[in-house]
Amino acid sequence: MHIVIIGATSGIAQAAVRQWASEGNSLTLFGxxxxxxxxxxADARVRGASGVYVHxxxxxxxxxxxxxVAQLEKIDQALVAHGSLTKSQRVETDARYFADEINIxxxxxxxxxxxxxxxxxxxxxxxxxxxxxxxxxRGRYANHAYxxxxxxxxxxxxGLRAQMLDxxxxxxxxxxxxxxxxxxxxxxxxxALSGTSEQCARDIIKGLDKRRDVVYSPxxxxxIMRIVRAIPERIAKRLKW
Amino acid sequence: xxxxxxDQPWGRGFTVEHTHEFASDDTLPEQSFLxxxxxxxxxxxxxxxxxxxxxxxRRDRLISFDEVNGVLRCEAGASLADIAQVMLxxxxxxxxxxxxxxxxxxxxxxxxxxxxxxHLAGTFGKSVLSMKVRxxxxxxxxxxxxxxxxxxxxxxxxxxxxxxxxxxxxxxxPGPGIGQETKLFGGAGDIDDYxxxxxxxxxxxxxxxxxxTLDRGLRGVFFRGEHCEGSDEWLTPQPAKFAMPIDxxxxxxxxxSAKAFNELYFRxxxxxxxxxxxxxxxxxxxxxxxxxxxNRAYGKRGFxxxxxxxxxxxxxxxxxxxxxxxRESNVASYLAVIKSFGDxxxxxxxxxxxxxxxVALDVPAPNDRDRRALDRADAMVADVGGRVYPAKDARxxxxxxxxxxxxxxxxxxxxxxxxxxxxxxRVTAAG
Numbered sequence: 001m002h003i004v005i006i007g008a009t010s011g012i013a014q015a016a017v018r019q020w021a022s023e024g025n026s027l028t029l030f031g032x033x034x035x036x037x038x039x040x041x042a043d044a045r046v047r048g049a050s051g052v053y054v055h056x057x058x059x060x061x062x063x064x065x066x067x068x069v070a071q072l073e074k075i076d077q078a079l080v081a082h083g084s085l086t087k088s089q090r091v092e093t094d095a096r097y098f099a100d101e102i103n104i105x106x107x108x109x110x111x112x113x114x115x116x117x118x119x120x121x122x123x124x125x126x127x128x129x130x131x132x133x134x135x136x137x138r139g140r141y142a143n144h145a146y147x148x149x150x151x152x153x154x155x156x157x158x159g160l161r162a163q164m165l166d167x168x169x170x171x172x173x174x175x176x177x178x179x180x181x182x183x184x185x186x187x188x189x190x191x192a193l194s195g196t197s198e199q200c201a202r203d204i205i206k207g208l209d210k211r212r213d214v215v216y217s218p219x220x221x222x223x224i225m226r227i228v229r230a231i232p233e234r235i236a237k238r239l240k241w
Numbered sequence: 242x243x244x245x246x247x248d249q250p251w252g253r254g255f256t257v258e259h260t261h262e263f264a265s266d267d268t269l270p271e272q273s274f275l276x277x278x279x280x281x282x283x284x285x286x287x288x289x290x291x292x293x294x295x296x297x298x299r300r301d302r303l304i305s306f307d308e309v310n311g312v313l314r315c316e317a318g319a320s321l322a323d324i325a326q327v328m329l330x331x332x333x334x335x336x337x338x339x340x341x342x343x344x345x346x347x348x349x350x351x352x353x354x355x356x357x358x359x360h361l362a363g364t365f366g367k368s369v370l371s372m373k374v375r376x377x378x379x380x381x382x383x384x385x386x387x388x389x390x391x392x393x394x395x396x397x398x399x400x401x402x403x404x405x406x407x408x409x410x411x412x413x414x415p416g417p418g419i420g421q422e423t424k425l426f427g428g429a430g431d432i433d434d435y436x437x438x439x440x441x442x443x444x445x446x447x448x449x450x451x452x453x454t455l456d457r458g459l460r461g462v463f464f465r466g467e468h469c470e471g472s473d474e475w476l477t478p479q480p481a482k483f484a485m486p487i488d489x490x491x492x493x494x495x496x497x498s499a500k501a502f503n504e505l506y507f508r509x510x511x512x513x514x515x516x517x518x519x520x521x522x523x524x525x526x527x528x529x530x531x532x533x534x535x536n537r538a539y540g541k542r543g544f545x546x547x548x549x550x551x552x553x554x555x556x557x558x559x560x561x562x563x564x565x566x567x568r569e570s571n572v573a574s575y576l577a578v579i580k581s582f583g584d585x586x587x588x589x590x591x592x593x594x595x596x597x598x599x600v601a602l603d604v605p606a607p608n609d610r611d612r613r614a615l616d617r618a619d620a621m622v623a624d625v626g627g628r629v630y631p632a633k634d635a636r637x638x639x640x641x642x643x644x645x646x647x648x649x650x651x652x653x654x655x656x657x658x659x660x661x662x663x664x665x666x667r668v669t670a671a672g
Contacts, residue, residue, distance in 0.1 A: 046303035
């Protein structure tokens with residue numbers, strides 16, 4: 001199988017790359033940091049990937065995305081994993097930062113997904129997983145800007161999944177809860193509700209293989225977000241969470 | 242595989258203050274720091290009270306593998322658990338593994354670890370071809386076989402610089418199984434029986450004994466093993482089925498429970514004796530990894546592990562002498578490990594193994610009387626030219642350390658001026 005990964009240097013993507021590599025798949029990695037990508041690629045090769053291709057560049061620029069997807073030859077599965085954790089406070093005063101963040105988390109991610117889905121449809125089908133977030137399920141005090149971009153991305157993926165249904169392309173929306181950084185993951189879980197990159201990567205791979213529509217990771221965030229969305233706005237607006 | 246706290250060593254028992262940082266690809270901390278892997282060292286070689294603990298386990302990428310010669314290059318944060326799992330399906334396995342697979346390559350080098358095949362293979366450092374070492378004063382050094390830093394870095398307790406990458410040899414293995422034979426020994430209060438079994442098993446790749454130090458007769462169980470083929474299901478270890486959910490209470494840790502435990506273990510093993518069986522290699526090498534946080538079995542107050550080696554000529558007399566001394570001093574210990582080291586020279590300046598016999602025993606929450614008994618055991622070890630293992634120590638005196646390792650000043654001279662550990666400050670203190 002050939003799998004394309006966008007934002008391959010992210011923790012979740014790296015964990016997924018390792019698993020795909022050990023199963024002997026071939027991979028194409030996109031990211032910004034060339035030397036980091038090379039190290040990830042070397043690791044994947046030693047772990048058993050049948051071929052690893054690396055492209056470093058500005059993965060949030062629309063023209064880059066167009067050229068990159070046009071040059072892909074084979075693509076069975078894909079993971080769109082790049083993103084940036086927007087600082088809400090900075091958004092208040094820095095409009096350009098805000099626009100850039102929306103571009104990274106929503107516009108560029110949606111464009112990658114659309115173009116990859118088109119390419120897959122042309123070749124007879126495929127599956128693409130997109131990392132959104134539980135933050136997109138409801139706007140909250142602490143991350144309104146990030147949540148807005150992810151809400152947009154979630155809606156986009158839902159629509160695209162419907163559009164692509166007859167063209168044999170499947171879209172998986174991945175909604176991770178908080179992910180422990182490895183330092184804390186290694187000692188003890190920070191909170192009982194957080195997951196690890198490895199766990200999330202396993203959920204993504206399973207979601208792609210089984211063609212799930214929406215994957216919460218860890219799975220119980222599905223229940224938590226049901227409750228969070230059920231809270232009436234007149235109460236929710238008073239919660240500084 | 243999770244230790245309970247980053248501010249404690251694996252033996253627990255005490256907690257220190259640290260600032261925690263992840264090692265980055267280019268910079269080093271600008272104050273006192275200590276590189277750390279997975280923190281499985283029992284004592285204070287893996288803590289740095291009041292300084293930075295520089296975590297390197299996340300830098301765990303494999304870089305290249307030569308399938309013909311079995312040469313692996315990787316970042317030093319890669320664990321032997323990960324490497325073994327990736328390489329076993331291709332017929333390769335680390336040439337030396339300790340009793341846990343949760344050890345990084347950097348940690349394996351820094352403590353120059355040994356395993357059940359020491360009599361043939363020597364230490365882990367022996368398999369190391371080269372290392373990339375980063376220092377606060379000299380920058381990045383490619384440490385090959387002729388570099389002055391090589392012998393100081395192997396068994397250098399992490400003090401000679403951050404080990405960034407390492408290149409080392411793996412062993413070809415026929416499959417994921419171990420053909421194991423079990424035999425009982427002892428009963429006469431000496432180790433002659435053990436030594437005879439060990440000599441008779443010299444051609445076996447792996448040999449080790451469990452010895453009941455609370456038994457006057459020094460009974461024990463001898464294991465020998467050889468790599469062999471095995472079911473494909475054995476290629477990956479069984480995930481840990483059980484995690485120690487709580488700290489064991491104090492009453493469960495005394496001499497009588499140790500006696501009862503040893504009795505049960507010995508009886509269980511007597512049923513296997515002289516049987517040849519094939520088991521997954523994970524079970525043979527890493528029985529304790531099956532229980533997450535097994536160190537909690539020793540309770541909140543933790544335990545110390547006491548591992549000494551005495552030279553071969555002195556071992557027949559000295560090992561029983563030390564063990565009866567500890568028994569008579571009422572030092573509780575669960576089944577201890579006995580192993581004969583071979584003649585393969587250790588590559589490190591401060592390597593622990595020497596040709597002779599080593600014994601490792603766990604002492605739960607030692608009190609002052611236990612500590613005095615261990616101090617006397619130190620003296621008995623030093624008197625015959627043996628030594629105590631720094632990787633497991635949390636208690637030996639500075640005077641004893643300097644008797645065990647008179648070459649310590651050479652490591653001090655090669656030490657990165659910004660790197661230190663609680664252990665190093667303790668044992669090199671004047672006096």
